[in-house]
Amino acid sequence: MSEEIDTDEHIEETGTLPLDDWHRRKGARMVPFAGYHMPIQYEGIVAEHNWTREQAGLFDVSHMGQLLVSGEKAAEELEKLLPGAIASLKPGRTRYSLLMAEDGGILDDLMVTNATPWIEADEEAGTEGHWGEPTYYLVVNGAMKWDDIAHLREHLDDDVTLTHMDEHALLALQGPNAATALNRVMRNVIDDMIFMDSVTHDFGEWPLRITRSGYTGEDGFEISIPAEFAASLADRLCAEIEVRPIGLGARDSLRLEAGLPLYGHDITEETDPVSADLLFALTKKRREEGGWMGHEAVAKVLADGPAQKRIGLDIEGRMPAREGALVYSGDKQVGRVTSGGFSPTLERPIAMAYIDTNLAEEGTELEVEVRKKRLPAKVTSMPFVPHRYHRGN
Amino acid sequence: MARYFTDEHEWIDLEGDTATVGITDYAQGQLGDIVFVELPEIGTMVEKGKDAAVVESVKAASDVYAPLSGEVVEVNDGLEDDPALVNSSPEEDGWFFKMTVSDKSEMEGLMDDKAYKSFCDGL
Structure with a gap:
C-alpha cells in the first residue's frame, strides 16, 4: 500500500512546538505540518470530529503566527x-x-x-x-x-x-460545550462574550488573550498563552469531562463541513476574494474607496464578474473526491476541486471547488472525475453543516 | 489453509489455487477510519505489485496492490455498505477480494505470520 499523506512537504528541519511532549503523552500520531511536528490524530479522526461537534475539542494551533x-x-x-x-x-x-x-x-x-x-x-x-x-x-x-x-x-x-509573539502558544477550544467547560475552569470571564469578541484575562499568573472564534463552525474560543504555561492550561482544559484533544485531521474535516477555506488550497496567490466568495471580508465602503493593495485588480473582477467561483459540491455515493479532481459539465471541464473529503457529520462526500461562474448556481448538476469514474455532483450552498456561533440574543 | 503477508501490509489466504486478499490490522490502524473501498470488478486480471483496489480514509486515498497475479473471481460486497468492516475486522470480515493464482512461484518472498509480526515491530 502507498499512503498519500495530505500534509505539507517534509521540510528539512522540522520544528517542535511547546506542546510537543504533551501530544506524545496523549498518544498523538505526529506528522510534519507547516514546518512543525504536529498531531494529526489521537484516537481517530472520525471519533475526534464527532466529539467536537457534540462536546468540545482542544486543538493546538501554536504553529500559527x-x-x-x-x-x-x-x-x-x-x-x-x-x-x-x-x-x-x-x-x-x-x-x-x-x-x-x-x-x-x-x-x-x-x-x-x-x-x-x-x-x-x-x-x-x-x-x-x-x-x-x-x-x-x-x-x-x-x-x-x-x-x-x-x-x-x-x-x-x-x-x-x-x-x-513567537513565545506564545495558541489553543482552540471548540464545540457546543466549549463555553460550559471553559466557564468551569475560569469563572466569569467569558459570560458576556459573543462571537468575535476578544478579551485579556490574567488567570493566576498566566496572561491570556481569549477570543470567541475558531475554525470548526462551532462555538468556541482561541486562547493565546505564554508557551511556558501552555501544557498546564491544556491539562486543566482536558481535565473537564467535555474536553478531549483533537488533531489536525479532524480540524480539516470540521472546517470543510463549515465551508471555511484553507489557505494554500481553496485560496492562494492565484485566487482573488471575489472568485473565492469572500466578499464579506471587504466592507462596501472599502470596496468602493480602495486605498488598499490589490484594490484595482479586485475592483476589475467585481466590475467584470469573476471567471470562476468557489462553491460547495454534494457528491453522490460514498467515494470522496479530493483536491485536484476535475469537474465536468457533459464533456467540458468546468472546474476543479480544491478540497474534498468524506464528511463524518453528513456521512457522505463533500467538496469545495472552483467552477465556471455560469455553472456556479446552487442546484446545478455536474460531474466530478475520480480515477476515471464520473461521480454525479450538485452545486450547493455552504456551510455544509450549519454554523453554531454564539452571536448573543 | 496458510496465511501469507506482503511488505505492503496485505494478507493472503491460499486455499488450493484461490487466494483471499485483505489488508492487515497494522494497515487499517495506520489508515484510520475507512470510509470507502473501491474494489476491482470480477473478471479483472490483476498483476503482482500493480493497483488492484483503493481504500479511502477520511484523510487520504491509498492504493492496495495485488499481492499476486491472477483473475479476480469474487469481491466482498459487504464493504460497499459498511467500509468500516476493514477497521473492525480487517483480517476476517473485512477481506477485499478473491483471486486465482496463476503463478505460484510468486508466493516466494511472502512472509508468514511470524515474519510479518517482526517486520511490523521493526517499523
Whole structure:
C-alpha cells in the first residue's frame, strides 16, 4: 500500500512546538505540518470530529503566527494592506481579513483583533481612564507566517511596531460545550462574550488573550498563552469531562463541513476574494474607496464578474473526491476541486471547488472525475453543516 | 489453509489455487477510519505489485496492490455498505477480494505470520 499523506512537504528541519511532549503523552500520531511536528490524530479522526461537534475539542494551533501591530497609525497602515475595515473595529472585537497582493491575489487569510489596551485611571498621577497605544493582534497561517512578516515589515510605516509573539502558544477550544467547560475552569470571564469578541484575562499568573472564534463552525474560543504555561492550561482544559484533544485531521474535516477555506488550497496567490466568495471580508465602503493593495485588480473582477467561483459540491455515493479532481459539465471541464473529503457529520462526500461562474448556481448538476469514474455532483450552498456561533440574543 | 503477508501490509489466504486478499490490522490502524473501498470488478486480471483496489480514509486515498497475479473471481460486497468492516475486522470480515493464482512461484518472498509480526515491530 502507498499512503498519500495530505500534509505539507517534509521540510528539512522540522520544528517542535511547546506542546510537543504533551501530544506524545496523549498518544498523538505526529506528522510534519507547516514546518512543525504536529498531531494529526489521537484516537481517530472520525471519533475526534464527532466529539467536537457534540462536546468540545482542544486543538493546538501554536504553529500559527501571532503578531502585534502597534502605533498611533497602526489602523491606517493595516488598511493599506488589508481590504477590511480596521479603523472602525472596536477594541475587543475581531474580524476575518485577507493579506492582499497587488495583482488581487490572496497572500494569506487572517484574524485581526483590536487589542488596544484600556489604561485605568490613576488618581495619584491624576489621569483619567483612557485607551492606550492602538494595537492590533493578528493570527496568520503557520505555513505563511514568515512571508507575512516579511510583507508587513516591507510595507508598514516605520512608526508602526511589528512584534512576532513567537513565545506564545495558541489553543482552540471548540464545540457546543466549549463555553460550559471553559466557564468551569475560569469563572466569569467569558459570560458576556459573543462571537468575535476578544478579551485579556490574567488567570493566576498566566496572561491570556481569549477570543470567541475558531475554525470548526462551532462555538468556541482561541486562547493565546505564554508557551511556558501552555501544557498546564491544556491539562486543566482536558481535565473537564467535555474536553478531549483533537488533531489536525479532524480540524480539516470540521472546517470543510463549515465551508471555511484553507489557505494554500481553496485560496492562494492565484485566487482573488471575489472568485473565492469572500466578499464579506471587504466592507462596501472599502470596496468602493480602495486605498488598499490589490484594490484595482479586485475592483476589475467585481466590475467584470469573476471567471470562476468557489462553491460547495454534494457528491453522490460514498467515494470522496479530493483536491485536484476535475469537474465536468457533459464533456467540458468546468472546474476543479480544491478540497474534498468524506464528511463524518453528513456521512457522505463533500467538496469545495472552483467552477465556471455560469455553472456556479446552487442546484446545478455536474460531474466530478475520480480515477476515471464520473461521480454525479450538485452545486450547493455552504456551510455544509450549519454554523453554531454564539452571536448573543 | 496458510496465511501469507506482503511488505505492503496485505494478507493472503491460499486455499488450493484461490487466494483471499485483505489488508492487515497494522494497515487499517495506520489508515484510520475507512470510509470507502473501491474494489476491482470480477473478471479483472490483476498483476503482482500493480493497483488492484483503493481504500479511502477520511484523510487520504491509498492504493492496495495485488499481492499476486491472477483473475479476480469474487469481491466482498459487504464493504460497499459498511467500509468500516476493514477497521473492525480487517483480517476476517473485512477481506477485499478473491483471486486465482496463476503463478505460484510468486508466493516466494511472502512472509508468514511470524515474519510479518517482526517486520511490523521493526517499523
